[in-house]
Amino acid sequence: MGAYFSEIFLGLKSLVIGLIITFKEFFKPVVTVPYPFKTIKMSERYRGHIELIEDEEGNPKCISCGACQRACPSGSISLASKSVEYEAMVKGEMKTKKKKVLTKYNLNFTTCSLCGQCVENCNFGAITFSKDYNLASSRKEDFHFDLLKRLQERNS
Amino acid sequence: MIKDTVRQALQDLFPDPEPVIEEPVVEAAEGDEADGDKKKPAKKKEEPRVNGVLERDHAEHGYDIDVQLEPGELLAAIMILDKAGFFIEAVTGVDWIKEDQLEAVYDFSRYDFDVCRVVIRTRTPRSNPIIPTISKIYPGANWHERETHDFFGIKFDGHPHLIPLLLPEDADFHPLLKDFKP
Amino acid sequence: MSLTILNAVIAVVAAIAFAAVNAAYLVWAERRGAGRIQRRPGPNVNGPLGLLQPPCDGIKLMAKQIMIPGGADKALFMVAPALAMAPAIMSFVTIPFSDTIVAHSMNVGVLMIFAFASLGAMSILLAGWGSRNKYAVMASVRAVSQNISYEIPMLITVITIVMMTGTMDLKELVAGQAGGMWNWNAVPSLASPLMPVSFLIFFICSLAETNRAPFDLGEAESELVAGFHTEYGSMGFGLFFMGEYANIVIGASLITILFLGGWGCPLGLFPGVWWFLLKIYILIFSFIWIRWTFPRTTIYGLLNLSWKILIPISLFNLLLTAGLLKVF
């Protein structure tokens, strides 16, 4: 009989303790960020999709060696280049030197797993992570990024 | 040390008199390992391992006892481990296509601090891979065997419910076979 | 004659309006309250403080297509939501909000409310059976057994009170408690020293009767998907939802009337409808508060609680009160 009543009493007590805790929380400030109205700054190392880095002249640093393409586990990167002399642009003296120029750098973000292998395998520091995360879309094509075009858009 | 007792018990499964067969087996394995560790990995291989018990370095391989036996002796070996209080870790397969064999690999380990991971391998021809089930002894092997059947097509004789587990129920392909084309 | 009909129509319309507005805004209050307890804002986008959320929800629910699952019993499926809402509204007719605001005062008001409250279980049963879903059937069976087992201690407690006050008229019940909180039924008196316990029992029972957490086994999301209204969408679901909140208002009103002095002030000053509303909203807040604090009980834990703890104690209280009433 004693156990019966003590169980009821202890049970009620535990319930009251729980109620007190939630009651205290009731008056504490909210901790959430109302997302579309307010955003938080992404941390320094946040890894978004990749982005090409430009050199001083505004051209991509990429020399289209294809290391990123080979390193990518999901085959999300496709790039193309053409070999040109590129005379007009050369400001230095070495006019005859051949150069591979990036003509296409596409990232298929639908298959990208943001592992960062491409950035790590790039020996020329030509790609980096963007801080983009507002990437919702209902169309698949919106995630086929033409990074070269994005670079030009950023510059203009 | 449970390692020695289990090793001894497993050794007894092999019918041949111990000293005669054991020496070459151990030597072959050591040679095999040395091969791998040193410069010339490509040479002198594709010699299917001889059945027997090997002791492995835990730090190097992650397990202690490596047993290869005939499918027929499998249940006896499993029973030894069951009696010694091992728990089943996993059952899986390896497709040795060059040797035209399928290998089923059973991992057992211990809950106590006497670390001893035992690996039991048994090989069966690729054309008709049949291995007795151990799910009667370790019910936990039920799913693992179904999975192995999914991936490799090894038929576990006596399994109560050998239908695809991870693959779709109408799957008739075995994706981890080396000649699998998706 | 025509005046009575007009009166009745006004009363019913007012009751429906009160029930509907309450139901709609209790949803809002619940979501806001839950949000505060969980350290998040709750609905706050539609209108100031999210006050336009309930009408938006209502429009959305009404605009949706009514889906009837294949093989369901069409008639029962359609009747069940209405049956959830109707008794709840009917009960409002006899609840006195103050000594003047009451749609129809009856001398058996308590009985009538309980009669209608029992119909609520019927709607759950019909919904579960009609929607041809195993989860729904299991949930409705649970809900019915829960309703039956909790009506017993509830009614025993009510009998105790009726015995003390000698009336079944809700207005007279309140009048008997007038003049301050020391006269309330929830406060122990010489004749019934265990009244706070009875109050607690009644409170727990009304939680269970309204299928509120921690006794919401009828719609236990995590095991029975959504319980008896798994197959309901659009306004069918909306009616169940409103019925649930209307039932909560009735439960709170009943507790107020039976135990907390109805529209009387705790200090005996300025009695009026505002006290009544204040009390029921405090009670409703505590319902919300409890729901967002505790996990759900099990079905056998629930029945054990009723049969092993609540019923013996309330019976003991009944006998004790009966004996003491003879003495004093």
Added chain:
Amino acid sequence: MSGPIHIQPGETFTLNVGPQHPATHGVLRVKMEMDGEYIVKAETVLGYIHRMHELMGENRTYPQVLPNLSRLDYLGALGYTHAHVLAVERAAGIEVPERAEYIRAITVELNRIASHLFWFGAFVMDLGGFTPLMYAIEDREYILDMLEAVTGSRLTYCYYRFGGLYNDIDDDFIDAAKAFIPRMRRQLKKYDALVTGNIIFEKRLKDIGPISAEMCRKYGASGPVARGAGIDFDVRKNEPYSVYSEFDFDVPVYHECDSLARYMVRMDEMEQSLRIIEQGLEKLPDGPIMPKKKPKLIKPPKGDYYQAVETARGSFGIRIVSDGTKNAYRFKLRSPTYSNMSLFDEACEGMMIMDALAMMGSLDLVIPEIDR
């Protein structure tokens, strides 16, 4: 595996719990043969999100498989990538600088707390209490913020590399971690009062869902499921890897074998993980995070290698059969939940559905990890 005993055929009905069901936390399906509310027989059906990670492991190079591992278990991803790097380091014989190992241990333990916190919230939500989930998520958010600042991602980390780490931790991380420890201890006390002490919670779990030690052994259960059955088994202690042998921590073991025991094990483990983090931050040595000489192309020598680690869910093992090329010949993932879940069919026989689902919650299921 025993069939219905006293029930006539036709008296039972089949209930499909899942693949879309709130209690299964993912696409798991359990076909239950029910007698009213009682389960007569259950059969788990898997494979709804099977992705064949093992095949992917065979046709990709070792570094390319790294991101796959964190997709196994999205709640405790670091533990799984840790297993992979350890396995490949064992196979290829790569030395790891001490600082890298310490950082690995710290981040893995943080991730373990995050995983247990989420499990705690989801488990209480299974039982019908919603609010603890929100508190747990709030605490978890601190961990995710810390890990994001270091690893760059919030959920599916790809942080460890063969031989070391992707990048070093900074002072901000150390400060945040040091501030987090006392905060988490306070929160754990709050959870104790709010949930563990609650009578409804206790009644729902005590003596419910018994899983005995013998059953654990036969099914190969590990992690909190085994420790809740009185088995003192933790790979971090039994088979120390990384730098765990240098930490002073206890392995919580409960002998009750019920759902409450498994719950208590996880709650105590959070405290132990905090201790490990505390010691790790204290002992953290300076130095490089990548070895000086690291092979450009990882080609482990021929052989068969096994590596077990203790993840948030139990003993996770990776078997790499190497044929000396840059791809694994066989890449086997031994996932702990797979074994833990396989005993559910037998354990839930004769239970009521709500108890069975509470027990399922106490197994801490992450379906992608079962299906792999």
